[in-house]
Amino acid sequence: MARVLYLGGLGRSGTTLVERLLGELPSVCALGEVVHLWQRDILDNERCGCGSRFTGCTFWKRVGDKAFGGWANVDVQRVHALRDLVERTRHIPRLAAGHMAMDQVKEYANFYAKVYAAAAEVSGAKVVVDSSKHSALAHVLRWADDVDLRVVHVVRDARGVAYSWTKTIARPETDGEEEMTRYSPGRSALLWNAHNAAFGLLARRGVPVRRVRYEEFLTDPRAALIHLAEFAGLTLQPADLDFLKTGHADLRVGHSAAGNPMRFTVGRLPLRRDDAWVNKLPPAQRRLVGAVCAPMLRAYGYPLQQKEA
Template sequence: MARVLYLGGLGRSGTTLVERLLGELPSVRTLGEIVHLWQRDIRDNERCGCGSRFAACSFWRRVGDLAFGGWANVDVTRVHALRDAVERTRYIPRLARAYHPDPQVREYASFYSRVYAAAAEVSGASVVVDSSKHSALAHVLRWSEDIDLRVVHVVRDARGVAYSWTKTVARPEADGSDMTRYSPGRSALLWNAHNAAFGLLSRRGVPVRRIRYEQFLEDPRTALLSLAGFAGLTIGPSDLDFLGDGYADLGVGHSAAGNPMRFTVGRLPLRRDDAWVRSLPRNQRRLVGAVCAPMLRAYGYPLNPSLEPS
């Protein structure tokens, strides 16, 4: 059974940073956003975090051989059909029920479990990390008997997330196309929906550890020790030598898809991005704050954006 640390939350919440730091721990292999592997990698042959095209990456080639006898044997059309049938936010109430779901749910989850198990065996890792983020996928994966699922729910201030979604971010692996953008109002609604869905997951017996992006950056060393324990790993102080005062030294990873930070190698500054306090227009800041107010309070964020989160 593959032990999977699933990073969940709305995009632009800091999951890629958490993933990259987790990937420096011994016995951990980070895989990127596996939810996109079927289209972006198997079909479109985009670049792995190591810089190679997916088909040319020796790590992923070995994973495909072990999991499916080669990626050419994966019926991507079937995967997409299953995704459309079971992995949608609107299906979460059905997925969260106590009785066993439609067989399609287990079939869809089996594609992921085979990737996880093969990646663990090829890398020799005790834990693999999937940073897919999607709440509906996490609810699907909980039904797999072949996955030891542990979820890290990454939360960031909704106003910071909204501001990040308004910015243009290039996808260098996709020949110049940009990442999706959302309006502040749209991102506020998504922030509520996805974060609430992870709260529901914890009430269904799945181990969920919530972390706030801002607190993670204040003390990444302590945060990583806590997450390692949550994942069932024992690490020592020397295993965190890649962390310095305000920076992390990163090696080459094999993230299959995700934020462009996955390509970063070498010294990465660790600092909070609070540009939204100054740059997100006041009317948009108030809109997001009003829409997300109940959950912002629940997560310990001040409703007055001029205040630093405690």
């Protein structure tokens, strides 16, 4: 049974950063956002975190051979059809209650379980990390027979998330031809509420969930990684964290299937909070997001009033 550390939360909350640092730990294999593997990698042949096209990456070729006898044997259209049937935010209440067509839920989850198990075997890792983020997928994976699911719920101040979603960011894996999705502050605030609430529901259904605040993670990444390793069932030695330096981390090449452009970073990665929103998110938008998200901001310990830096 594959032990999976699933990183969940709304995009732009810091999950890629958490994933990259977790991927430096021994016995951990970080896979990126596996939810996008079927389209962006198998069909579109985008770039792996190592820089190679998916078909040219030795790691992913071995995973495909082990999981399916080769990626050509994956019925991607079936994966997409199952996704549309079961992996939707609106289905979360029924997924949580088990009131879905569970044969379809388990069939869809099995595609992921095969990838996780193969990646663990190919890499020799005890834990694989999937930073797909999607709350609905986490609820689907709860029903997988061959997955030991442990969820890291990554939370960031909703106003910082809202500002990040307004920025124009190129997708390097498309060689600059495409940009990452953008949302208005109002839209991102609604999504922030919905996805974070869904992970709270997952915890109430008995799935092990550990909440991590992005801001606290960057304040003391060493302590945060030790706690997450314990949550994943791993015991670290002091030398295992030698890649963490004062103000930065030294990263090796990874094999992320998809995700934030940070997944391509090799070498020095600065470890500093991105609080640009405090000065750059217009006051009206800051107030809007703060009002929409106020109850959960309070619950997560964020101040409702934020002074400009």
